[in-house]
Amino acid sequence: xTSAPWHNDPALLDRFHPDHPDDLQVLLHDxxxxxxxxxPEGCWVTVRGVRQTLRIPIAPxxxxxxxxxxxxxxxxxxxxxxxxxxxxxxxxxxxKGDTLLFVTSPGIPLPVRVTEAYVGERSSWxxxxxxxxxxxQALDPPxxxxxxxxxxxxxxxxxxxxxxxxxxxxxxCSRSSKMPRRCPSNRRRASRGxxxxxxxxxxxxxxxxxxxxxxxxxxxxxxPGNASVRIHVxxxxxxxx
Ligand SMILES: [Zn+2]
Numbered sequence: 206x207t208s209a210p211w212h213n214d215p216a217l218l219d220r221f222h223p224d225h226p227d228d229l230q231v232l233l234h235d236x237x238x239x240x241x242x243x244x245p246e247g248c249w250v251t252v253r254g255v256r257q258t259l260r261i262p263i264a265p266x267x268x269x270x271x272x273x274x275x276x277x278x279x280x281x282x283x284x285x286x287x288x289x290x291x292x293x294x295x296x297x298x299x300x301k302g303d304t305l306l307f308v309t310s311p312g313i314p315l316p317v318r319v320t321e322a323y324v325g326e327r328s329s330w331x332x333x334x335x336x337x338x339x340x341x342q343a344l345d346p347p348x349x350x351x352x353x354x355x356x357x358x359x360x361x362x363x364x365x366x367x368x369x370x371x372x373x374x375x376x377x378c379s380r381s382s383k384m385p386r387r388c389p390s391n392r393r394r395a396s397r398g399x400x401x402x403x404x405x406x407x408x409x410x411x412x413x414x415x416x417x418x419x420x421x422x423x424x425x426x427x428x429p430g431n432a433s434v435r436i437h438v439x440x441x442x443x444x445x446x
Contacts, residue, residue, distance in 0.1 A: 212226070227251050232315040243297070263277055284324055285306065285316070288304055313340050337373055
């Protein structure tokens with residue numbers, strides 16, 4: 206292979222197009238489908254480099270917020286930068302020729318697009334991986350996810366923790382805990398939230414059918430009608446993610 210770090214990333218093994226060794230499919234999205242109303246699409250991207258390293262805190266199960274930086278385990282993952290090769294079918298925040306960022310995640314069938322806002326917040330939140338598919342990334346920054354679930358929360362207040370359902374169709378999968386600080390309004394909310402101090406809300410269980418693990422792992426031949434494709438759950442269905 207080459208010295209390019211994306212060619213040596215085990216999480217990207219076998220994902221590149223055989224005739225275009227820097228091209229792979231990325232799961233593009235406008236954010237959580239329950240918020241934006243649009244479903245993610247798999248689109249072809251030419252990798253240009255590594256923008257930065259995403260540091261992901263992993264808290265021991267059952268840890269109550271607020272988490273402390275020295276009490277969590279840290280995992281690092283590259284944030285890749287690439288050029289979108291095709292115009293998405295129905296997304297509005299990404300267009301052909303745009304530079305975009307993406308990371309890999311267990312459970313999600315393709316590397317997933319991230320925004321600078323997401324990357325900026327992700328290291329301050331611990332997300333418990335989905336107990337069904339293992340995904341440890343979300344489609345919106347945690348503060349946006351919190352606002353989606355608590356639209357009437359006072360301005361500036363953010364729950365210290367919340368739950369969500371994973372788009373894989375499984376059960377509650379994500380729980381985030383802001384760390385290491387929380388604002389006074391969050392402290393008041395937490396004090397009313399039960400023994401663990403967590404604000405909880407159920408996410409959108411109807412966000413889509415389950416995805417098959419491993420779907421779309423190999424790049425498909427590019428062609429005029431196949432340049433931008435949805436994630437396929439089966440031979441005929443289009444997955445919502
Ligand atoms: Zn999942």
